[in-house]
Amino acid sequence: MSVDTRIEQANKAYEQTVFGADASGLPAAARELTALEADLALAQGQNLHAVYLDQRRLDQAVEDPRELELFQRAAELYRSLVDRRGEGEATFWIGCFHQVVRDDHETAIPLFEQALALATEAGDDLTKSYALRHLGFVNHAAGRLDEAREHLEESTRLRRELGFTAGVAANLIGLAYLAFAQERGQDCAALLDEADELAAEVGAKAVRDMVEEARQEM
Incomplete structure (x- = not known):
């Protein structure tokens, strides 16, 4: 596995300072290392979230407090870098936790x-598509079905544009549950059929399992 270029840059800045008496590269190296730490914290938090979801599938889910700590650390570091994109992603994951x-x-x-x-x-x-998706879930749980549908449809539109096929399929299941709640039976069936077709295209087995579960519940 290759060494991250940001670490290589830091090593060069170190050598340039120690051996060349030129510390001009240290500020940029420090910033890149902070960004690396933020990226690593976010990725580690996502990994722990995936572990939780896998455990939940087996009815063995246990909260790992490190997950929240990692997402909060990532958000803090991105904020210090004025990295709005990173801060937004980390903030979403804090909410997701x-x-x-x-x-x-x-x-x-x-x-x-x-x-x-x-x-x-x-x-x-x-990240917009994720935030909208989960706001849709919040609204659905609160009985605000029209708002939930609006959020999920916008999330789905973004995901289609991004080519995030598995994410589109997952959203269609959420929209199918909304259609069921609003007694739109024909829409419900069509949404689940499309979700299953898209999930099959990209090998998203977990999503196909969710489709089958939804069909049994509706």
């Missing part, structure tokens, strides 16, 4: 809204 792991929608809502604003500012359509 509260919503998914702790079932705390009230804490999650302002975090999703902040993540949406930051992602919009940064032009990060993927």
